[in-house]
Amino acid sequence: MKLIRTLLAVIFATIFTSTASAQLTWEKKEVEVHPSVGDQDAVAHFAYQNTGDKVVHIGDVETSCGCTVATLEKKDVAPGEKGEIKATLKIGDRMGVQQKTIRVQTDEAVNPVTVLTLKAVVPQLLEISPRFVRWGQGEPLDVKTIVVKVGAEFPVTKLNVTSSDPTMETAVEEGATPKEFKINVRPKEGGRPFSATLTIKPDYPVEAPKTYYASAAVVNSAVKK
Amino acid sequence: MPRVFVREIPLLLALALLPAIGQAFRYRERISWDAPLRAGEETTVAQAQSWGESTLWVDARPEEEFEREHVPGAVLLNEDRWNELLPTMLAAWSPEKRVVVYCSSKGCGASREVARRLREEAQLKDVFVLEGGWEAWLGKRK
Numbered sequence: 001m002k003l004i005r006t007l008l009a010v011i012f013a014t015i016f017t018s019t020a021s022a023q024l025t026w027e028k029k030e031v032e033v034h035p036s037v038g039d040q041d042a043v044a045h046f047a048y049q050n051t052g053d054k055v056v057h058i059g060d061v062e063t064s065c066g067c068t069v070a071t072l073e074k075k076d077v078a079p080g081e082k083g084e085i086k087a088t089l090k091i092g093d094r095m096g097v098q099q100k101t102i103r104v105q106t107d108e109a110v111n112p113v114t115v116l117t118l119k120a121v122v123p124q125l126l127e128i129s130p131r132f133v134r135w136g137q138g139e140p141l142d143v144k145t146i147v148v149k150v151g152a153e154f155p156v157t158k159l160n161v162t163s164s165d166p167t168m169e170t171a172v173e174e175g176a177t178p179k180e181f182k183i184n185v186r187p188k189e190g191g192r193p194f195s196a197t198l199t200i201k202p203d204y205p206v207e208a209p210k211t212y213y214a215s216a217a218v219v220n221s222a223v224k225k
Numbered sequence: 226m227p228r229v230f231v232r233e234i235p236l237l238l239a240l241a242l243l244p245a246i247g248q249a250f251r252y253r254e255r256i257s258w259d260a261p262l263r264a265g266e267e268t269t270v271a272q273a274q275s276w277g278e279s280t281l282w283v284d285a286r287p288e289e290e291f292e293r294e295h296v297p298g299a300v301l302l303n304e305d306r307w308n309e310l311l312p313t314m315l316a317a318w319s320p321e322k323r324v325v326v327y328c329s330s331k332g333c334g335a336s337r338e339v340a341r342r343l344r345e346e347a348q349l350k351d352v353f354v355l356e357g358g359w360e361a362w363l364g365k366r367k
Binding site for chain 2 (some may be wrong): 064065066067090092093094128129130131132136193195197211212213214215217219220221
């Protein structure tokens with residue numbers, strides 16, 4: 001009987017202690033965004049509400065990457081109050097699925113650290129493979145091909161390719177499918193090491209044209225396979 | 226404490242230790258500090274410095290950090306301006322070079338991502354990530 005009374009006391013004490021506390025409840029801890037081609041940033045909003053009965057103080061907010069900035073409206077959240085943390089990922093030349101975390105530290109007694117996740121699906125206008133073709137010492141100066149694949153949802157019909165060095169020749173032809181191009185590259189001479197930058201310009205998007213680059217080089221030693 | 230617990234504690238500890246010993250034996254090469262570093266994985270400042278001029282340092286940090294200070298001779302290559310910076314980095318590369326990519330300890334996912342893209346997009350061999358990043362270099366520089 002004494003044991004049962006003790007257990008009941010512990011249970012009730014736990015219940016009452018846990019309800020008298022500060023607590024941030026998040027609408028979503030993982031937010032997926034889909035920026036468009038040409039967007040500079042991918043932005044996610046993490047909404048919260050203080051569902052406790054004490055003020056929550058938000059302390060450190062740390063992102064997993066210098067490319068992501070987290071901004072908050074307020075540091076002290078009163079009971080019942082709502083707010084949000086905005087996470088902004090600078091897209092730059094990133095491609096594919098980008099997952100960045102935001103670590104939020106508060107003075108909550110239970111769960112003082114919350115990890116939020118920004119998932120940005122960055123569209124890939126062109127996939128260029130490989131980005132670098134090279135000929136080693138003594139290697140025949142045969143044509144090497146760079147394959148350019150266009151993202152399914154983009155209406156690219158033409159590529160304009162120029163070489164920074166006229167000794168490195170380029171020629172563009174259509175690939176195996178309408179969404180593919182081939183850039184055939186060949187050095188006119190191999191007697192000296194040199195490199196060239198290939199500038200690749202698709203004809204889309206017209207309003208915000210994007211430029212890509214590949215490299216081609218004759219190197220002065222054997223290329224590792 | 227009851228005698229039964231005193232007898233059982235060493236037995237429980239021994240049972241818990243058995244799988245740990247098994248794992249340590251099975252993966253002894255991976256956890257050994259003598260295990261050779263494989264291309265595509267991490268390298269240390271000391272090892273990268275021992276490679277001398279065959280090391281091509283690549284800085285994956287934001288440009289303003291690179292401008293402030295960087296490993297002497299390093300080239301900047303980050304995902305902010307990958308398209309524009311890659312040709313310059315590749316112009317500095319040659320087949321005998323070992324590429325060592327570093328970033329700040331805060332964002333060291335950046336160096337891993339840059340290393341991955343160099344291996345996949347530029348098809349480079351011998352690409353390493355600097356263990357401890359820029360802070361490790363600061364601590365060890367001569």
